[in-house]
Amino acid sequence: MWTNVRLISFPIFFCLLFVALQRLVDSQLNSSDNRCGCVCVQVDPNGQCQRTECGLQYSDMDQASSCPIPNPPEWPALLQIPGPNYRAVRTDVLTSGDLPDASCRSLGSCPATTLVTGNNQSLGEFLKGSMFSTSFTPDDPQGSFATNVVGTETYPERYNYLEPAFASALPLYNIQSQCTSNSTFSISINQSSTSRDIELRCVQGLYLWRNSSSEVNSELYKGYRKGNSEEKINEFVAAYDFLNSDGNTFNVTVWYNSTYKNYSTGAPMSLLRIPRSVNLASNAYLQFLQGSGTKMLLEFVKEMPKPETKLKIDLSSLLGTLFFTWVILQLFPVVLTSLVYEKQQKLRVMMKMHGLGDGPYWMISYAYFLVISLLYMLCFVIFGSVIGLKFFTLNDYSIQLVFYFIYINLQISMAFLVAAVFSSVKTASVIGYILVFGTGLLGGFLFESFVEDESFPRGWIIVMELYPGFSLYRGLYEFGQYSFRANYMGTDGMRWGNLSDSTNGMREVLIIIFVEWLVVLFFAYYVDQVSSSGAGKSPLFFLKNFRKKPQSSFRRPSLQRQGSKVFVQMDKPDVTQELNVIRFIHLYEELFLFFFGFLIFFSFFISPEGEWLEQLLLEPSTSHPIICDDLKKIYPARDGNPEKFAVRGLSLALARGECFGMLGPNGAGKTSLINMMIGLTKPTSGTAYVQGLDIRTYMDTIYTSMGVCPQHDLLWETLTGREHLLFYGRLKNLRGSALNQAVEESLKSVNLFHGGVADKQAGKYSGGMKRRLSVAISLIGDPKVVYMDEPSTGLDPASRNSLWNVVKRAKKDRAIILTTHSMEEAEALCDRLGIFVDGSLQCVGNAKELKARYGGSYIFTMTTSVNHEEEVENMVRHLSPSANKIYQISGTQKFELPKQEVRIADVFQAVENAKTKFTVFAWGLVDTTLEDVFIKVARGAQAFNILS
Structure with a gap:
């Protein structure tokens, strides 16, 4: 709960951060340095200001944008003219012969060049000649601005409340057909209650004809301003394509330079000095029609009136796209690591083995x-x-609700799909957070630039948005753009009607993420079914409905035996007897099937619905809940190693109420057998039946009646012992008071009830407590088949005895397979034992039978001085000529005496006689233990395998 609370509170931190930054930025933007300029116009005798006036006339460039301007000033319409060192000249890139030589740059006399083209060259030549002015009247500079071509190299601003050309120290340029020697002079400009002297220089205007618009475009491109370097900059004033203009039609395209930037700050300039360029072409065409005496005057340009405004920048709209991308994507590694954790800890498999199907797991x-x-x-x-x-x-x-809802569904589906790739929580967490921050950075510094570039193909934008992270970034980007403009201009943000705008990418994003959600969800479920869920399924599992319907559970395939199997059976009569039991079961079921074949003819007379027959066919046909039928598991060769035979044709039948103990050395195949029985791995050949159901096809049904205590504890560290049992009890269909009673009894049976242990997190349990909890989980819900893989590992003697009592009570009416390395545990719990060596079953029987069959001897031990060892050995040979010395060190000797050759009374008498001849430090006579039997069988089987 606290983890989820911390997760949900994470975005609150970012929101509060934006609020704090917003207040800081607002305080700086609305400081006196950025507000409309003011001066004191009336001072009293004490030097105190009596009246203050504020306005545009008292403001600098930074302050002007916030001033109220009820009557904006009128400014001359200027051209944007390149500076003397930037004007187009002939170079190795621009090779046209009519361009001026580059030597003019050193003299500062380079002309300002404009390119002209069109379908009618004669008309174009006339029009370009009419654009020139021949003189400038210094006595009336204001009027001359309307009739002459005047320009500036000063960069434009975002507004023209104050024309920067008249506030800077740079000169103005008057474009004429030919400049005279005295064509540079100073003029006085009176504007906005200010007067300023400005230098006006004459510059020669050069209009060059080009044969096509492609030539014009090529030269403009080659002269393009690249970065802040002044090398090879060849700028043109403008370019005109008069297209199909003639005496009846005026059609013109104007190229203009919109690339100026303030390179000291990197801020782009948005106001373009284009009105004068359009006026020149229009005025020239008017003179073509009406004569040179007709002029279309452009006297001034001015801004729209505006009230006093405050500078405001909404940081959440400006920066929120990047930060909010991180906020939303942060859910992805959280979901991913949670899914991988269940996979890494095998909790998903544990839940499945206790009856939780794939469908409910996915839904929950x-x-x-x-x-x-x-x-x-x-x-x-x-x-x-x-x-x-x-x-x-x-x-x-x-719109926000729809966008966020679809995307988080897509994100969850992606986490399910990606989780199939990882098996380590740490790796998944690292990769997940790399994707989070990498997506945000790539979106902010790469993808956003493509979106804002109108020349970038829209199709490639859509291709990039197929990556879910970029789809999220594009959606948040659109929200940010609309809210930023709405805040700045006082309009509405994004509405449903805006989704049809050509520049709005929200509609395509919604379509992409919705379709991806459905597709990814489908593939995630498919990959999960194939690669996860224990042994997994065939890649074509979805075609099972089109295959032949499988036979009923009791119709099992006939036994197939190999020659090697017959050889083993001849040497192992107890194993052969177990195989005969399997054959008898099959024969019984075939007869059972034959008998019911006759009853099918009468089924509709007895019950037209056939319910009685269906119910009978579904019941187990034998009293053996577990049957292994020639079960084999072979691991393929890998890394130069040969293939590994983990289980070699195991045949075994367990009756109801029986606990079968599997003994064997490490690597014998015990765990591999259990893994096949619980569905973790698939058998290479053969099969097994649990409650009459084949493990190859009915594993999901088998899980509902199965309990598992794995070799390693598979527990949630954050859940308590009681919560574990409540969860698994519900999976076994326990409800209400029955569930609570079963949990209480389970906790008491494994000594986890008292002292608050039951309500303690499992992650804080000791190893023994976790083991007891695993046993309790395997038995809750009354499963009919239980697998226990070394259940008492790590338990103290008292807890182990208590656990044994639990298992003894649990044997009633259920079959249990138990693996252990404790011979004492095997004798105490198991009705039958099987010794497993090198993947095959060597012997089967209860403890007494195995000791009688493989341990028909006494173990005699005597300790004397080293000098009397030979006398001890002679005494033993006299008692049993077939005695076998199995141990000797420093006077201590151990012999194996066949029981048929020795009487216990004779041994006691011999020892008493020996004591009269030499000193006997210690002696003993014991029957064969189960451990001796285990060691003998294991060594014999391993020696046989080595020889064979």
Whole structure:
């Protein structure tokens, strides 16, 4: 719960951070240095200001944008003319012969060049000649600005409340057909209650004809300003394509330079000095029609009136795209690591083995992550709206709801799909967070530049948006753009009607993420079925409905035996007897099937619905809940090693109420056998039946009646012991009081009830407590078949005895397979034992039978001085000529005496006689133990395998 609370509160931190930064930025933007300029116009005798006036006339460039301007000033319409060192000249790139030589740059006499083209060259030549002015009247500079071509190299600003050309120290240029020697002079400009002297220089205007628009475009491109370097900059004033203009039609395209930037700050300039360029072409065409005496005057340009405004920048709209991308994508590694954790700890398999199907697991997990994600996004949007972030408040909430809802579903589906690739939580977490921050950075510094570049193909934008991270970034980018403009201009943010705008990418993003959600969800489920869920399924598992319907559970295939199997049976009569039991079961079921074949003819007379027959066929046909039928597991060769035979044709039948103990050295194949029985791995050949159901086809049904205590504890560290049992009890269909009673009894039976242990997190349990909890989990819900893989490992003697009592009570009416290395545990719990060596079953029987069959001897031990060792050995040979010395060191000797040759009374008498002849430090006579039998069988089998 606290983990989820911390997760959901994460976006609140970013929202509060934006609020703090917003207040800081607002305080700086609206400081006196950035507000409209003011001066004191009336001072009293004490030097105190009586009256202050504020306005545009008292403001500098930075302050002008916030001033009220009820009557904007009128400014001359100027051309944007390149500086003397930037004007186009003939170079190795621009090779046209009519361009001026580059030597003019050293003299500062380079002309300002304009390119002209069109379909009618004669008309174009006339029009370009009419654009020149021949003189400038210094006595009336204001009027001359309307009739002459005047320009500036000063960079334009975002506004023209104050024309920067008249505020800078750079000169103005008058373009004429030919400049005279005295064509540079100073003029006085009176504007906005200010007077300023400005230098006016004459510059020669050069209009060059080109044969096509492609030639014009090529030269403009080659002279393009690249970066801040002055090398090879060849700028043109403008270019005109008069197209199909003639005496009846005026059609012109104007190229103009919109690339000027303030390279000291990197800020682009948005106001273009294009009106004069358009006026020149229009005026020239008017003179073509009406004569040279007709002029279309462009006297001034001015801004729209505006009230006093405050400088405002909404940081959430400006920077929110990047940061909010990180906020939303942060859910991805959270979901991914949670899924991989269940996979790494094998908790998913554990739940499946206790009856949780894939469908319910997916529904529950998906719903849980969806609820957490929805709460996360609701807190994000609601809190951001409450504290006033324009990113949320100005955009339509219904669009935000649809966008966020679809995307978090896509994100959860992606986590399910990607989780199939990882098996380590640490690796998944690292890769997940790399994707989070990498996506945000790539979106902010790469993808966004492509989106804003109108020349970039829209199709490639859509291709990039197929990556879910870029789709998220594009959606948030659109929200940010609309809220930023709405905040700045006082309009509405994004509405549903805006989705049809050509520049709005939200509609295509919604379509992409919705389709991807459905596709990814389908493939995630498919990959999960194939690669996860224990042994997995065939890649074509979805075609099972089109295959032949499988036979009923009791119709099992006939036994197939290899020659090697017959050889083993001849040497192992107890194993052969177990095989005969399997054959008898099959024969019984074939007769059972034959008998019911006759009854099918009468089924509709007895019950037209056939319910009685269906119910009978589904019941187990034998009293053996577990049957292994020639079960084999072979691991393929790898890394130069030969293939490994883990299980070699095991045939075994367990009756109800029986606990079968599997003994064997490490690597004998015991765990491999259990893994096949519980569905973790698939058998290479053969099969097994649990409750009459084939493990190859009915594993999902088998899980509902099966309990497992794995070799390693598979527990949630954050859940308590009681919560574990409640969860697994519900999987076994326990409800209400029955569930609570079963949990209480289970906790008491394994000594986890008292002292608050039951309500303690499993991660804080000792190894023995975890083991007892695993045993309790395997038995809850009354499973009919239970597998226990070394259940008493790590337990103290008292806890082990208590656990043994639990297992003894659990044997009633259920079959248990138990693996152990403790001979004492095997004798105490198991009704029958099987010794497993090198993948095959060497012997089967109860403890007494095995000791009688493989341990028909006494172990005699005597310790004397080294000098009397020979006398001891002679005494033993006299008692039993077939005695076998199995141990000797420092006077201590151990002999194996066949029982048929020795009487215990004779041994006692011989020892008493020996004591009269030499000193006997210690002696003993014991029957063969189960451990001796195990060692003898294991060594014999290993020696046989080595020889064979």
